[in-house]
Amino acid sequence: MIETDSITMADIEPARPHAAAQAAIQEWHRIVAALDWDRVPDLLADCIVYRNPATIDSHHGKATMVAIMRTVFGVMQDFKYHRHFARGTGYVLEFSARVGDAGVFGVDLVEFDEHGKIIDFMVMMRPASAVLALAAEAGKRMGATS
């Protein structure tokens, strides 16, 4: 037997995201489409935690998250969002992109507080080879500017 968290009807039939989360995810899409990273801090809680796809590290604070967004969206090309999945306090946004010659597929898991501020932003991507290539290039660029 595998131990699991108790699965409830709230898991099977999740609530729709609250109004502040809906407004915030629309603003997130505007920011990404316009590469308008200066507006990202308005969407983040002070305690924002960013979790990258390559390592187990977590990254804390608004400035760190903005610096990471600027860098990774500079490395990824042909970025597009696709399916959206939701729960009462968050979204999963599926995306595709290109890193060099490699196609990548990923998800953003975005969790909001009650004010519509992002408290947790986790990224997962496949395939592993492209994740490592992205992390290596992003690390090089962030190291060069820090």
Added chain:
Amino acid sequence: MIETDSITMADIEPARPHAAAQAAIQEWHRIVAALDWDRVPDLLADCIVYRNPATIDSHHGKATMVAIMRTVFGVMQDFKYHRHFARGTGYVLEFSARVGDAGVFGVDLVEFDEHGKIIDFMVMMRPASAVLALAAEAGKRMGATS
């Protein structure tokens, strides 16, 4: 400017999963909790596509998916599901597990047809080192039995 699919209100406020998908995801949880892989084929469409976290390959057919499930759930320990996200025709199930000494975090993106049969099952995991360790061990075990 980044090109994105048009974001609609159906993305921002997704429909609840249809009844057949709800029933199927509850059965999926029962199967995983009981490691009852013999019942997985009942949940799958003949055209099921499985997409693994390590490579860009896709794997086709019920027998392949069942063989992969048996193997990867033999490699992963302490597997637990956490947050659920949903849309009209699918779910994202967040999980944690252990591969050797390494903690891993992942998502299953599960898409259903109108009959509640799974047509697409994509897995993404982090960190990349654990994804590669899991893929190597699973490949060894599947090679040994094929």
